[in-house]
């Protein structure tokens with residue numbers, strides 16, 4: 001972390017627990033025990049100066065047991081947070097669009113029994129388009145329970161075409177959505193910035209392998225729409241993608257002419273605002289943050 005941004009809190013919006021080995025033919029990752037996995041993840045975060053992260057399941061989990069499998073995954077993410085709430089204060093569950101109305105019960109359980117903060121979807125790994133009819137009862141339930149929807153709009157999947165998310169955001173103005181994987185290509189970057197101008201209730205995660213080279217196109221939108229409409233992630237989406245080099249996006253944000261307040265919003269402020277659990281900590285984080293002091297002592 002550069003001296004200029006040393007005091008800014010960095011939070012990562014996009015970390016999956018688990019891998020994609022059962023979904024992607026070329027995926028390789030080491031099999032790690034739970035403790036070792038968490039230790040590696042926290043070490044990678046520390047290396048990049050990341051104070052905390054939002055965690056969600058990997059959506060390519062074994063679904064052979066139907067909704068019981070989904071329950072196990074949601075139990076697992078709650079347990080993961082419970083082991084280290086300082087680094088992982090925000091945990092999201094998931095539900096399967098293919099389970100139709102039964103997923104509404106699981107959303108309710110995720111909120112009331114597991115105290116999860118939101119629900120995430122990666123539709124291309126869940127065999128569905130973003131805007132299928134079942135999403136409406138889910139989103140109504142999220143609104144009722146004050147949960148935050150996270151939706152992947154990967155540029156390489158038409159199942160996840162971002163216009164479908166925009167449609168849902170229009171239908172549910174009471175919800176604030178977080179869009180993941182939006183900036184994975186030049187064409188889609190310009191497409192989603194067009195939507196961003198017209199859809200105030202989507203926060204766009206800036207993470208992605210190419211975003212630093214696209215940042216010059218995104219920066220004017222950050223200035224005109226507000227930094228609170230964008231958030232940061234560090235390409236630690238999967239532990240297999242962890243690397244020692246500093247995330248190029250951090251450098252792009254520092255080199256930009258964005259104000260300190262704008263950078264603070266990008267790096268953690270816009271995420272904090274979404275979650276009541278964290279809103280009350282904001283003042284403390286801004287005044288220096290005890291977490292950092294402990295980590296570096």
Ligand SMILES: [Zn+2]
Nearest residue numbers: 016152180237
């Ligand atoms: Zn993801």
